[in-house]
Amino acid sequence: MNxxxxxxxxxxxxxxxxxxxxxxxxQIEFSVPITLEDQPDLLDIEGNYINGGGGFWGSFDGDKLVGTIALINAGDGVGAIRKMFVLKEYRGKEYGIxxxxLDTLLQYCKENNIPRVCLGTVGQLQAAQRFYEKNGFSKITAEELPAHFPRMKPDHIFYEIRLETTVPTAH
Incomplete structure:
Protein backbone atom coordinates (compact mmCIF):
# COMPACT_ATOMS: atom_id res chain seq x y z
CA MET A 1 0.00 0.00 0.00
CA ASN A 2 1.56 3.26 -1.15
CA GLN A 27 -25.39 6.92 15.74
CA ILE A 28 -25.41 4.17 13.11
CA GLU A 29 -22.25 2.14 13.59
CA PHE A 30 -22.13 2.17 17.41
CA SER A 31 -25.73 3.11 18.37
CA VAL A 32 -24.60 5.83 20.77
CA PRO A 33 -27.68 7.89 21.67
CA ILE A 34 -26.24 11.29 20.75
CA THR A 35 -27.33 13.93 18.22
CA LEU A 36 -25.79 17.00 16.63
CA GLU A 37 -27.85 19.09 19.07
CA ASP A 38 -25.99 17.30 21.90
CA GLN A 39 -22.68 18.36 20.29
CA PRO A 40 -22.90 22.07 19.39
CA ASP A 41 -19.09 22.17 19.55
CA LEU A 42 -19.07 20.57 16.08
CA LEU A 43 -20.56 23.75 14.65
CA ASP A 44 -17.78 26.00 16.01
CA ILE A 45 -14.44 24.20 15.95
CA GLU A 46 -12.42 27.37 16.43
CA GLY A 47 -14.47 28.68 19.36
CA ASN A 48 -14.67 25.37 21.20
CA TYR A 49 -11.21 23.92 20.57
CA ILE A 50 -8.61 26.13 18.93
CA ASN A 51 -9.19 29.53 20.56
CA GLY A 52 -8.89 28.00 24.04
CA GLY A 53 -5.43 26.56 23.39
CA GLY A 54 -6.52 23.17 22.08
CA GLY A 55 -6.81 21.90 18.54
CA PHE A 56 -8.86 19.88 16.09
CA TRP A 57 -6.94 17.78 13.58
CA GLY A 58 -8.01 15.79 10.57
CA SER A 59 -6.38 13.08 8.53
CA PHE A 60 -6.81 13.32 4.78
CA ASP A 61 -6.63 10.84 1.92
CA GLY A 62 -5.92 13.39 -0.80
CA ASP A 63 -8.56 16.03 -0.12
CA LYS A 64 -11.01 13.63 1.59
CA LEU A 65 -11.28 13.93 5.38
CA VAL A 66 -11.09 10.37 6.76
CA GLY A 67 -10.37 10.83 10.48
CA THR A 68 -10.54 13.37 13.30
CA ILE A 69 -9.20 14.02 16.78
CA ALA A 70 -9.68 17.04 19.01
CA LEU A 71 -8.18 18.48 22.18
CA ILE A 72 -9.81 20.77 24.68
CA ASN A 73 -7.31 22.62 26.82
CA ALA A 74 -9.12 22.30 30.15
CA GLY A 75 -6.51 24.42 31.97
CA ASP A 76 -4.19 23.58 34.84
CA GLY A 77 -2.10 21.34 32.56
CA VAL A 78 -5.02 19.10 31.58
CA GLY A 79 -6.14 18.27 28.07
CA ALA A 80 -9.29 16.40 27.09
CA ILE A 81 -9.29 14.23 23.97
CA ARG A 82 -12.50 14.44 22.00
CA LYS A 83 -13.88 13.41 18.63
CA MET A 84 -11.44 10.59 17.81
CA PHE A 85 -13.13 8.99 14.81
CA VAL A 86 -11.84 7.27 11.68
CA LEU A 87 -14.03 6.12 8.80
CA LYS A 88 -14.48 2.35 8.94
CA GLU A 89 -12.74 1.69 5.62
CA TYR A 90 -9.64 3.59 6.84
CA ARG A 91 -9.22 1.88 10.21
CA GLY A 92 -6.44 -0.50 11.12
CA LYS A 93 -2.67 -0.72 11.29
CA GLU A 94 -2.27 -0.87 7.50
CA TYR A 95 -3.30 2.79 7.26
CA GLY A 96 -2.11 3.98 10.69
CA ILE A 97 -4.50 6.94 10.68
CA LEU A 102 -3.07 10.53 18.34
CA ASP A 103 0.66 11.15 17.85
CA THR A 104 -0.11 14.63 16.46
CA LEU A 105 -2.30 15.49 19.46
CA LEU A 106 0.18 14.16 22.05
CA GLN A 107 3.07 16.01 20.41
CA TYR A 108 1.01 19.22 20.55
CA CYS A 109 0.40 18.58 24.27
CA LYS A 110 4.12 18.05 24.92
CA GLU A 111 5.03 21.25 23.08
CA ASN A 112 2.29 23.30 24.78
CA ASN A 113 2.85 22.20 28.39
CA ILE A 114 -0.23 20.00 28.75
CA PRO A 115 1.23 17.06 30.71
CA ARG A 116 -2.01 15.27 31.68
CA VAL A 117 -4.35 14.12 28.93
CA CYS A 118 -7.68 12.48 29.78
CA LEU A 119 -10.54 11.10 27.77
CA GLY A 120 -13.93 9.52 28.18
CA THR A 121 -15.50 6.83 26.05
CA VAL A 122 -18.35 4.34 25.99
CA GLY A 123 -18.41 0.56 26.35
CA GLN A 124 -19.29 -0.05 22.70
CA LEU A 125 -15.92 1.34 21.55
CA GLN A 126 -13.81 -1.62 22.67
CA ALA A 127 -11.27 -1.32 19.84
CA ALA A 128 -10.72 2.32 20.84
CA GLN A 129 -10.13 1.26 24.44
CA ARG A 130 -7.52 -1.29 23.34
CA PHE A 131 -5.91 1.37 21.14
CA TYR A 132 -5.59 3.84 24.04
CA GLU A 133 -4.22 1.17 26.37
CA LYS A 134 -1.66 0.12 23.75
CA ASN A 135 -0.57 3.77 23.60
CA GLY A 136 0.13 4.04 27.32
CA PHE A 137 -3.20 5.32 28.63
CA SER A 138 -4.36 4.00 31.99
CA LYS A 139 -7.97 3.43 32.94
CA ILE A 140 -9.14 5.69 35.77
CA THR A 141 -12.42 6.19 37.60
CA ALA A 142 -14.68 9.19 37.07
CA GLU A 143 -13.66 10.34 40.56
CA GLU A 144 -10.01 10.46 39.47
CA LEU A 145 -10.73 12.92 36.67
CA PRO A 146 -9.74 16.53 37.31
CA ALA A 147 -12.69 18.46 38.75
CA HIS A 148 -12.65 20.78 35.73
CA PHE A 149 -12.59 17.95 33.13
CA PRO A 150 -15.34 18.59 30.55
CA ARG A 151 -17.32 15.33 30.64
CA MET A 152 -19.63 14.19 27.85
CA LYS A 153 -22.94 12.75 29.00
CA PRO A 154 -22.65 9.26 27.42
CA ASP A 155 -19.07 8.65 28.60
CA HIS A 156 -18.62 6.19 31.47
CA ILE A 157 -15.12 4.80 30.87
CA PHE A 158 -12.15 7.11 31.43
CA TYR A 159 -8.44 7.10 30.64
CA GLU A 160 -5.42 9.31 31.26
CA ILE A 161 -1.80 9.56 30.22
CA ARG A 162 0.95 11.64 31.82
CA LEU A 163 3.43 13.22 29.40
CA GLU A 164 6.86 14.75 29.66
CA THR A 165 6.47 18.22 28.19
CA THR A 166 9.15 20.00 26.20
CA VAL A 167 8.28 23.46 27.51
CA PRO A 168 10.86 24.49 30.11
CA THR A 169 9.49 25.66 33.43
CA ALA A 170 10.34 29.16 34.65
CA HIS A 171 13.30 29.40 37.03
Whole structure:
Protein backbone atom coordinates (compact mmCIF):
# COMPACT_ATOMS: atom_id res chain seq x y z
CA MET A 1 0.00 0.00 0.00
CA ASN A 2 1.56 3.26 -1.15
CA UNK A 3 -1.11 5.70 -0.09
CA UNK A 4 -0.02 8.79 1.74
CA UNK A 5 -2.17 10.39 4.40
CA UNK A 6 -1.58 13.81 5.87
CA UNK A 7 -2.82 15.39 9.08
CA UNK A 8 -3.76 19.07 9.27
CA UNK A 9 -5.26 21.41 11.83
CA UNK A 10 -8.94 21.94 11.01
CA UNK A 11 -11.06 25.07 11.39
CA UNK A 12 -14.68 26.14 10.97
CA UNK A 13 -14.53 25.66 7.20
CA UNK A 14 -14.38 21.90 7.90
CA UNK A 15 -17.44 21.65 10.20
CA UNK A 16 -19.72 19.91 7.70
CA UNK A 17 -17.06 17.36 6.73
CA UNK A 18 -16.38 16.66 10.41
CA UNK A 19 -20.09 16.13 11.11
CA UNK A 20 -20.39 13.76 8.10
CA UNK A 21 -17.74 11.53 9.67
CA UNK A 22 -18.68 11.68 13.35
CA UNK A 23 -22.48 11.44 13.46
CA UNK A 24 -22.89 8.25 11.37
CA UNK A 25 -20.14 6.50 13.36
CA UNK A 26 -21.75 7.47 16.66
CA GLN A 27 -25.39 6.92 15.74
CA ILE A 28 -25.41 4.17 13.11
CA GLU A 29 -22.25 2.14 13.59
CA PHE A 30 -22.13 2.17 17.41
CA SER A 31 -25.73 3.11 18.37
CA VAL A 32 -24.60 5.83 20.77
CA PRO A 33 -27.68 7.89 21.67
CA ILE A 34 -26.24 11.29 20.75
CA THR A 35 -27.33 13.93 18.22
CA LEU A 36 -25.79 17.00 16.63
CA GLU A 37 -27.85 19.09 19.07
CA ASP A 38 -25.99 17.30 21.90
CA GLN A 39 -22.68 18.36 20.29
CA PRO A 40 -22.90 22.07 19.39
CA ASP A 41 -19.09 22.17 19.55
CA LEU A 42 -19.07 20.57 16.08
CA LEU A 43 -20.56 23.75 14.65
CA ASP A 44 -17.78 26.00 16.01
CA ILE A 45 -14.44 24.20 15.95
CA GLU A 46 -12.42 27.37 16.43
CA GLY A 47 -14.47 28.68 19.36
CA ASN A 48 -14.67 25.37 21.20
CA TYR A 49 -11.21 23.92 20.57
CA ILE A 50 -8.61 26.13 18.93
CA ASN A 51 -9.19 29.53 20.56
CA GLY A 52 -8.89 28.00 24.04
CA GLY A 53 -5.43 26.56 23.39
CA GLY A 54 -6.52 23.17 22.08
CA GLY A 55 -6.81 21.90 18.54
CA PHE A 56 -8.86 19.88 16.09
CA TRP A 57 -6.94 17.78 13.58
CA GLY A 58 -8.01 15.79 10.57
CA SER A 59 -6.38 13.08 8.53
CA PHE A 60 -6.81 13.32 4.78
CA ASP A 61 -6.63 10.84 1.92
CA GLY A 62 -5.92 13.39 -0.80
CA ASP A 63 -8.56 16.03 -0.12
CA LYS A 64 -11.01 13.63 1.59
CA LEU A 65 -11.28 13.93 5.38
CA VAL A 66 -11.09 10.37 6.76
CA GLY A 67 -10.37 10.83 10.48
CA THR A 68 -10.54 13.37 13.30
CA ILE A 69 -9.20 14.02 16.78
CA ALA A 70 -9.68 17.04 19.01
CA LEU A 71 -8.18 18.48 22.18
CA ILE A 72 -9.81 20.77 24.68
CA ASN A 73 -7.31 22.62 26.82
CA ALA A 74 -9.12 22.30 30.15
CA GLY A 75 -6.51 24.42 31.97
CA ASP A 76 -4.19 23.58 34.84
CA GLY A 77 -2.10 21.34 32.56
CA VAL A 78 -5.02 19.10 31.58
CA GLY A 79 -6.14 18.27 28.07
CA ALA A 80 -9.29 16.40 27.09
CA ILE A 81 -9.29 14.23 23.97
CA ARG A 82 -12.50 14.44 22.00
CA LYS A 83 -13.88 13.41 18.63
CA MET A 84 -11.44 10.59 17.81
CA PHE A 85 -13.13 8.99 14.81
CA VAL A 86 -11.84 7.27 11.68
CA LEU A 87 -14.03 6.12 8.80
CA LYS A 88 -14.48 2.35 8.94
CA GLU A 89 -12.74 1.69 5.62
CA TYR A 90 -9.64 3.59 6.84
CA ARG A 91 -9.22 1.88 10.21
CA GLY A 92 -6.44 -0.50 11.12
CA LYS A 93 -2.67 -0.72 11.29
CA GLU A 94 -2.27 -0.87 7.50
CA TYR A 95 -3.30 2.79 7.26
CA GLY A 96 -2.11 3.98 10.69
CA ILE A 97 -4.50 6.94 10.68
CA UNK A 98 -5.63 6.69 14.30
CA UNK A 99 -1.99 6.44 15.40
CA UNK A 100 -1.01 9.44 13.28
CA UNK A 101 -3.86 11.50 14.74
CA LEU A 102 -3.07 10.53 18.34
CA ASP A 103 0.66 11.15 17.85
CA THR A 104 -0.11 14.63 16.46
CA LEU A 105 -2.30 15.49 19.46
CA LEU A 106 0.18 14.16 22.05
CA GLN A 107 3.07 16.01 20.41
CA TYR A 108 1.01 19.22 20.55
CA CYS A 109 0.40 18.58 24.27
CA LYS A 110 4.12 18.05 24.92
CA GLU A 111 5.03 21.25 23.08
CA ASN A 112 2.29 23.30 24.78
CA ASN A 113 2.85 22.20 28.39
CA ILE A 114 -0.23 20.00 28.75
CA PRO A 115 1.23 17.06 30.71
CA ARG A 116 -2.01 15.27 31.68
CA VAL A 117 -4.35 14.12 28.93
CA CYS A 118 -7.68 12.48 29.78
CA LEU A 119 -10.54 11.10 27.77
CA GLY A 120 -13.93 9.52 28.18
CA THR A 121 -15.50 6.83 26.05
CA VAL A 122 -18.35 4.34 25.99
CA GLY A 123 -18.41 0.56 26.35
CA GLN A 124 -19.29 -0.05 22.70
CA LEU A 125 -15.92 1.34 21.55
CA GLN A 126 -13.81 -1.62 22.67
CA ALA A 127 -11.27 -1.32 19.84
CA ALA A 128 -10.72 2.32 20.84
CA GLN A 129 -10.13 1.26 24.44
CA ARG A 130 -7.52 -1.29 23.34
CA PHE A 131 -5.91 1.37 21.14
CA TYR A 132 -5.59 3.84 24.04
CA GLU A 133 -4.22 1.17 26.37
CA LYS A 134 -1.66 0.12 23.75
CA ASN A 135 -0.57 3.77 23.60
CA GLY A 136 0.13 4.04 27.32
CA PHE A 137 -3.20 5.32 28.63
CA SER A 138 -4.36 4.00 31.99
CA LYS A 139 -7.97 3.43 32.94
CA ILE A 140 -9.14 5.69 35.77
CA THR A 141 -12.42 6.19 37.60
CA ALA A 142 -14.68 9.19 37.07
CA GLU A 143 -13.66 10.34 40.56
CA GLU A 144 -10.01 10.46 39.47
CA LEU A 145 -10.73 12.92 36.67
CA PRO A 146 -9.74 16.53 37.31
CA ALA A 147 -12.69 18.46 38.75
CA HIS A 148 -12.65 20.78 35.73
CA PHE A 149 -12.59 17.95 33.13
CA PRO A 150 -15.34 18.59 30.55
CA ARG A 151 -17.32 15.33 30.64
CA MET A 152 -19.63 14.19 27.85
CA LYS A 153 -22.94 12.75 29.00
CA PRO A 154 -22.65 9.26 27.42
CA ASP A 155 -19.07 8.65 28.60
CA HIS A 156 -18.62 6.19 31.47
CA ILE A 157 -15.12 4.80 30.87
CA PHE A 158 -12.15 7.11 31.43
CA TYR A 159 -8.44 7.10 30.64
CA GLU A 160 -5.42 9.31 31.26
CA ILE A 161 -1.80 9.56 30.22
CA ARG A 162 0.95 11.64 31.82
CA LEU A 163 3.43 13.22 29.40
CA GLU A 164 6.86 14.75 29.66
CA THR A 165 6.47 18.22 28.19
CA THR A 166 9.15 20.00 26.20
CA VAL A 167 8.28 23.46 27.51
CA PRO A 168 10.86 24.49 30.11
CA THR A 169 9.49 25.66 33.43
CA ALA A 170 10.34 29.16 34.65
CA HIS A 171 13.30 29.40 37.03
Missing amino acids: RSFHTNLLDNSHCQDIIKIILPIQ AQQL
